[in-house]
Amino acid sequence: MNTKITLSEEISTKIIMVDKDANDDLSRHYLDFDIVVVDNFMSHEEIMILQDSQISNSKNSDIGKEHKMAEIIDNPSKLFRNKLAGGVLRDLKHRLSQFSLDKYESFSENIVLQYFNGELLSSEPDRANISFRPVIKHEDMHLDRYLLEPLRMFVNLDDQPRVWRTSYNQLEGMALMAKQRYFGTPKDLDIAKQTSKRGKYKDGLNGKINSQVLYDYQKKKNKSPYHELEFAPGAMWIMNSKRVSHQVVKGNRLATFSRFYPILQVTQEYLPQA
Numbered sequence: 465m466n467t468k469i470t471l472s473e474e475i476s477t478k479i480i481m482v483d484k485d486a487n488d489d490l491s492r493h494y495l496d497f498d499i500v501v502v503d504n505f506m507s508h509e510e511i512m513i514l515q516d517s518q519i520s521n522s523k524n525s526d527i528g529k530e531h532k533m534a535e536i537i538d539n540p541s542k543l544f545r546n547k548l549a550g551g552v553l554r555d556l557k558h559r560l561s562q563f564s565l566d567k568y569e570s571f572s573e574n575i576v577l578q579y580f581n582g583e584l585l586s587s588e589p590d591r592a593n594i595s596f597r598p599v600i601k602h603e604d605m606h607l608d609r610y611l612l613e614p615l616r617m618f619v620n621l622d623d624q625p626r627v628w629r630t631s632y633n634q635l636e637g638m639a640l641m642a643k644q645r646y647f648g649t650p651k652d653l654d655i656a657k658q659t660s661k662r663g664k665y666k667d668g669l670n671g672k673i674n675s676q677v678l679y680d681y682q683k684k685k686n687k688s689p690y691h692e693l694e695f696a697p698g699a700m701w702i703m704n705s706k707r708v709s710h711q712v713v714k715g716n717r718l719a720t721f722s723r724f725y726p727i728l729q730v731t732q733e734y735l736p737q738a
């Protein structure tokens with residue numbers, strides 16, 4: 465099954481389809497404003513094994529939570545009845561990690577080595593999680609507000625498409641705010657500012673873009689046009705969630721892999737020259 469894409473002419477974000485087995489180096493997309501999609505990252509058989517699990521259960525609070533992949537690999541019966549599920553997840557975790565090294569090789573040569581040697585300041589360990597829960601209502605359209613500059617890979621583990629939208633990217637959002645003569649204070653422009661749950665998505669530069677350009681929090685609807693992507697079962701997509709806006713609309717089962725390269729070290733000098 466292939467990912468279906470409905471493009472808006474008003475949005476410049478490109479969707480780059482990549483063959484799983486092709487030898488492409490994806491490093492140049494890492495700090496970019498595009499979305500890389502790899503269909504069939506997981507096989508149909510693997511996806512079917514992972515369907516043998518619940519996605520909601522009012523009597524079991526473990527169902528519906530986000531889980532560390534490593535914990536479920538050690539104890540698959542927490543979520544799955546099918547005994548093969550743990551092995552499928554173990555293999556997925558390995559393949560995600562390997563993909564992040566193989567396909568980001570020219571980027572990897574310098575910074576990845578430093579990352580694994582612990583030479584970079586305040587680097588966080590990779591996070592590989594799974595989230596098996598139904599998306600009941602759509603998310604706000606938003607840009608993430610991580611402190612660091614994560615490489616984020618997502619895999620649709622459900623047998624139905626995961627529906628997802630993307631609107632203006634960070635650069636377009638800034639340009640639109642400038643046009644509307646919206647000038648932030650230095651505090652507003654602190655992109656890394658963490659915020660309390662109450663003000664989620666609304667503080668910092670990305671928070672301002674979220675509320676000024678992307679989403680009407682009162683009316684609970686999008687303020688801007690969007691592309692819509694229906695990620696096929698087993699598809700992977702990779703994007704910089706601080707630069708590429710996103711809104712989950714539908715989906716049940718998801719894997720996420722995040723590597724948090726510290727932002728200060730990730731500058732042009734580490735990226736491959738065109």
Ligand SMILES: [Fe+2]
Nearest residue numbers: 607608705710
């Ligand atoms: Fe997000």
